[in-house]
Amino acid sequence: MELSEGIYGRRSVRSYLPERVPRDVLDTLIDAGRWAPSAGCAQPWAFVVVDEPVQIQRLKSIAPGMFSEPAFVIAVCAERQAAVQRMGPQGETLALMDVCMAAQNISLAAYAAGLGTCIIRSFHQRAAAVLLGCPDGVVPELLIAGGRPDRIPRAPNRRALDQIRHFNRWGQK
């Protein structure tokens, strides 16, 4: 797939077919995630791939922002404590930035594999950490719900380039 097709064609999918996604395909998504850039190449991430229906339902119950019945959920976690130890006080913010980069890679790789995804932040992070058995200092930052798309939504409008781009100094168009 052309990179531009990935960037412009990917949508947040919230309706999936009831089909399992093979684990080797899920592994290709995590592989794309681990090739994301990260500050100092610290790679302060870990991914809990949830594909058991009962565990997906448990996650759903603590995620008001999950509107679908996905075939899988990838919990993108930050190794926050290790990041702070390695990078100092900035480590927490940097780790959050890094896991977002990984999440975008995963979303694009899923789209290229014919899957739909939706990034979800509206969930109870501490409950998710307990449910997923995350060790101390490891924080689920994003959930990525995914599966074979049933319905692909229309693209929400984007703010115009003119509204968001400034040349050299704010306000210079």
Ligand SMILES: Cc1cc2nc3c(=O)[nH]c(=O)nc-3n(C[C@H](O)[C@H](O)[C@H](O)COP(=O)(O)O)c2cc1C
């Ligand atoms: C950090 C972040 C958090 C999001 N949280 C949710 C969420 O909790 N529930 C949801 O349905 N979509 C969520 N989304 C998806 C956005 O609603 C979606 O990306 C946006 O509407 C643009 O649509 P598009 O992804 O199809 O281009 C989130 C996206 C991002 C980047």
